[in-house]
Amino acid sequence: MKARKLLMIPGPIEFEPEVMQSMATPTPGHVDPNFIESFGKALELMKSVWLCPAGQAFIIAGTGTLAMDIAGSNLIETGDNALVISTGYFGERYAELLKRYGANVDILRAPLGDVVPFDQIEAQLKKKNYKLMTFTHVDTSTAVLNDAKLFGKLGQKYEVLTILDGVCSVAGEEIRQEEWGIDVVLTASQKAIGVPPGLALLVASQKAIKAFENRKTPVGNYYCDWTNWLPVMKAYENRTPSYFGTPAVNLILALETSLKLILKEGMDKRFKRHLQAGKAFRSAIKALGLNMIPVNEKVSANTLSAPYYPERVTGGELLGGISKEGIIIAGGLLSEIKAKYFRVGHMGSVNRSDLLATVGAIESGLRVCNYSFNSGVGLKACQDILNDPA
Ligand code: PMP
Numbered sequence: 001m002k003a004r005k006l007l008m009i010p011g012p013i014e015f016e017p018e019v020m021q022s023m024a025t026p027t028p029g030h031v032d033p034n035f036i037e038s039f040g041k042a043l044e045l046m047k048s049v050w051l052c053p054a055g056q057a058f059i060i061a062g063t064g065t066l067a068m069d070i071a072g073s074n075l076i077e078t079g080d081n082a083l084v085i086s087t088g089y090f091g092e093r094y095a096e097l098l099k100r101y102g103a104n105v106d107i108l109r110a111p112l113g114d115v116v117p118f119d120q121i122e123a124q125l126k127k128k129n130y131k132l133m134t135f136t137h138v139d140t141s142t143a144v145l146n147d148a149k150l151f152g153k154l155g156q157k158y159e160v161l162t163i164l165d166g167v168c169s170v171a172g173e174e175i176r177q178e179e180w181g182i183d184v185v186l187t188a189s190q191k192a193i194g195v196p197p198g199l200a201l202l203v204a205s206q207k208a209i210k211a212f213e214n215r216k217t218p219v220g221n222y223y224c225d226w227t228n229w230l231p232v233m234k235a236y237e238n239r240t241p242s243y244f245g246t247p248a249v250n251l252i253l254a255l256e257t258s259l260k261l262i263l264k265e266g267m268d269k270r271f272k273r274h275l276q277a278g279k280a281f282r283s284a285i286k287a288l289g290l291n292m293i294p295v296n297e298k299v300s301a302n303t304l305s306a307p308y309y310p311e312r313v314t315g316g317e318l319l320g321g322i323s324k325e326g327i328i329i330a331g332g333l334l335s336e337i338k339a340k341y342f343r344v345g346h347m348g349s350v351n352r353s354d355l356l357a358t359v360g361a362i363e364s365g366l367r368v369c370n371y372s373f374n375s376g377v378g379l380k381a382c383q384d385i386l387n388d389p390a
Contacts, residue, residue, distance in 0.1 A: 005323070008358050009330040010140050010168060010304040010345035011191035016261055019194055022254040030249055031241035038256045039236040039247060045259035046203060049193075050170070050185055051267060052177035055203040058226075058233055059255065061248040064167035064188030066224070067200035068097055071163045071184045072134075073221040074212045078102030080131040083124060083160070085116050087146060088139035089333055090165055098134070101220050112337070113295040115146055125158040131211075132161035132183075137169035141333040142293050143306035143343065145173065152180035161208055167191060170201075171262055172303040172347040174271040183208040189251060192274075192303060192347040194258040198251045277346045277355060278302025280385035284359040287381035288366065288373050293341060303347035306332075308340055313369040315339055321365030327358050352386050
């Protein structure tokens, strides 16, 4: 029997073998002609995955928080007004981050499991002039999905730069950055992009780049400063080497491989596959009689789910039981309810067998916890959706 476990947490996720092979390539120098080609290609492919052909892509060594920092530090100057729409843990992080760069931050907080009502956001935008607005597309702490298209529209209408934290959504949930008019879409490599942790990735609209160019003061973060990175990205896109900080060479080779696989599947198909995976998983959880944090289907993410433990079932016991079945899932993250729920990632390369194995393991875990349900009911619900081609 193979001693392997299936990683079903909301990032890092399971990676494709081709991506891992790229990671194992003997490391080339960052000015090696083959690497220059790969870096340039990865920047171009990002714009196709982000559906933002006119944007400027950035690939910088770091995590998703660095991608948030890059967008925040380059677009905020001391005294700028910023509006943060928070649907959980990562919205709060963005507010703290923007304050470090001197922004006057207002936060609109959603009720647990829900989004901030559109009218409330619009009323706030009417009341005050903002330089930028951030929102978390999928908050990984609550599995709540925001309507990204709507934010794009609001940003355009009120001339506010929009930053979409897509760490748990890019290449999983539908995003059409250019068509929807979103200024920065940022993510990290370890989630639906399908590359081991270590890359901060973002695409900025030309409007965002202009806003950066029109700054009156220097960027308050040396490593993040686009003054340092823009020439590097442009050089590699033009297939010439350039240097500011050593690129994460193997991760970039792996990124090129993964982006090619993503585009081979096709963005529309990929969005649909995630939608179906999300639906199938939620359907299984509901059939098992468990409640979830998102208050309805419309605000439920398709890249991960966040079910509450049933009464008298503890996290330690359930997660332990699931792990014995070979599946790794995550506990809660939002401090107020951390011990009351768990999280399951279903993004990127996740397939039908992974989903069914996970639901099966959850059923086994629940049985160990003496939770009463009809055996197989979750599996059937999951399969019914997966078998439905619609
Ligand atoms: N935003 C969201 C929505 C996330 O899910 C995460 C990571 N879970 C981050 C930001 C931060 O990313 P990282 O952990 O890579 O810094």
